[in-house]
Amino acid sequence: MKAVHFGAGNIGRGFVGLLLHEGGYELVFSDVADALVDAINATQSYTVREAGPGGVNRIVTGYRAVNSKTDPDAVADEVATADVVTCAVGPTVLRFIAPAIVAGLARRSPDLAPLKVMACENAIGATDQLRAEIEKLDPSVTDRAAFANTAVDRIVPAQPEGGGVDVTVEPYFEWAIESTPFAGDLPSIPGAHFVDDLGPYIERKLFTVNTGHAATAYFGAQAGHVRISDALADPSIVARVGAALEETSAVLSAVHGLDPAELAEYRATILERFRNPELVDTVQRVGRQPLRKLSRNERFIGPAVQAAERGLSTSALVAAVAAAVAFDDESDEQSVELQRMLRSEDADVLTATVTGLEPEHPLFDAVHEVFAARQEELRTL
Numbered sequence: 001m002k003a004v005h006f007g008a009g010n011i012g013r014g015f016v017g018l019l020l021h022e023g024g025y026e027l028v029f030s031d032v033a034d035a036l037v038d039a040i041n042a043t044q045s046y047t048v049r050e051a052g053p054g055g056v057n058r059i060v061t062g063y064r065a066v067n068s069k070t071d072p073d074a075v076a077d078e079v080a081t082a083d084v085v086t087c088a089v090g091p092t093v094l095r096f097i098a099p100a101i102v103a104g105l106a107r108r109s110p111d112l113a114p115l116k117v118m119a120c121e122n123a124i125g126a127t128d129q130l131r132a133e134i135e136k137l138d139p140s141v142t143d144r145a146a147f148a149n150t151a152v153d154r155i156v157p158a159q160p161e162g163g164g165v166d167v168t169v170e171p172y173f174e175w176a177i178e179s180t181p182f183a184g185d186l187p188s189i190p191g192a193h194f195v196d197d198l199g200p201y202i203e204r205k206l207f208t209v210n211t212g213h214a215a216t217a218y219f220g221a222q223a224g225h226v227r228i229s230d231a232l233a234d235p236s237i238v239a240r241v242g243a244a245l246e247e248t249s250a251v252l253s254a255v256h257g258l259d260p261a262e263l264a265e266y267r268a269t270i271l272e273r274f275r276n277p278e279l280v281d282t283v284q285r286v287g288r289q290p291l292r293k294l295s296r297n298e299r300f301i302g303p304a305v306q307a308a309e310r311g312l313s314t315s316a317l318v319a320a321v322a323a324a325v326a327f328d329d330e331s332d333e334q335s336v337e338l339q340r341m342l343r344s345e346d347a348d349v350l351t352a353t354v355t356g357l358e359p360e361h362p363l364f365d366a367v368h369e370v371f372a373a374r375q376e377e378l379r380t381l
């Protein structure tokens with residue numbers, strides 16, 4: 001059995017690649033970072049170090065890497081004969097990996113079982129997005145694959161310079177995968193959780209883990225903290241993050257019928273995970289790409305829209321949006337773009353462009369106020 005995984009970064013090596021290896025797949029990483037591809041090919045094994053209570057070292061073997069920038073043809077050949085394709089490249093990069101998958105599917109023998117395709121990005125319907133990119137290029141190849149959405153959860157921070165291919169992760173993980181697209185022929189992924197309806201799982205994860213983590217990052221950055229653990233040592237930040245998560249939990253209960261007591265436990269576990277003293281993580285990494293995080297279906301506006309439409313409270317989520325709007329990291333392209341837009345667009349345009357909210361939406365005015373206030377603040381700086 002062979003799996004091709006696009007994106008040999010933190011989650012690629014520290015989670016998806018590890019579980020595919022443990023599931024018995026020969027593993028082919030595909031990445032565009034020359035040095036990373038070379039480093040992977042220079043090793044025969046790497047260690048995934050689980051830092052924190054109960055963590056152990058896991059060894060990954062039986063892999064190689066192909067450079068999809070310099071050798072796209074070789075990647076397509078690997079895809080053509082693979083059983084599984086996964087990716088963890090970031091939602092905005094899905095369109096760039098689609099051509100190699102299309103070329104691989106076009107070359108695939110009709111005798112082979114459908115290629116199992118699973119995008120492992122923090123986004124609702126990431127595999128659907130990848131499928132749409134593939135269809136745009138060649139609609140005739142999609143019947144050679146089974147496309148399943150997934151929800152992946154494991155904190156894998158940026159790795160220290162010079163650490164090689166090894167990767168430090170938290171001990172916890174959860175990987176929920178839609179089962180129906182596979183028609184009974186499930187991929188071999190130990191510990192993965194196959195579900196008929198992924199909706200509640202991905203929303204529970206994105207609107208709790210990712211809302212909470214990103215809110216911690218934005219409130220933390222505003223208060224001048226560098227590390228996530230420092231931000232969570234500040235009781236006022238804990239209170240604000242907790243309030244935002246109570247609002248998302250109320251939405252999850254109202255929309256998916258999730259049990260409030262179980263959600264309260266889930267929230268507490270997650271805050272403990274963020275506090276893991278053995279995992280060095282920064283507000284800069286967790287806050288990265290604020291424009292993506294402020295978009296309509298993402299971790300802040302997504303649940304706030306659903307709350308506003310049900311007459312539920314949104315003030316804590318709106319406060320997190322205000323902190324996100326102030327996130328100013330000159331090394332992050334989206335943060336630079338957001339700050340540029342704040343200086344040059346009016347608040348109506350900003351609210352609509354960044355969040356996708358329509359002026360008549362019940363959330364619009366509160367978010368508009370956030371953008372206008374930040375603009376006012378910038379004028380006085």
Ligand SMILES: NC(=O)C1=CN([C@@H]2O[C@H](COP(=O)(O)OP(=O)(O)OC[C@H]3O[C@@H](n4cnc5c(N)ncnc54)[C@H](O)[C@@H]3O)[C@@H](O)[C@H]2O)C=CC1
Nearest residue numbers: 007008009010011031032033088089090096121122155156
């Ligand atoms: N790090 C984490 O804790 C988690 C990350 N995720 C999601 O996983 C995705 C990746 O995140 P990270 O691993 O943290 O980022 P990362 O930056 O460590 O890894 C991304 C990798 O993709 C590669 N890449 C970029 N363009 C490519 C292309 N066209 N073809 C092949 N490879 C390409 C990059 O060179 C890099 O090695 C994101 O969608 C993120 O939201 C999901 C859960 C946890």
Ligand SMILES: O=P(O)(O)OC[C@H]1O[C@](O)(CO)[C@@H](O)[C@@H]1O
Nearest residue numbers: 122152153154155156209213286
């Ligand atoms: O690209 P994003 O959405 O910031 O993804 C990384 C996030 O996902 C998480 O792993 C949670 O699963 C967090 O570590 C991190 O905040």
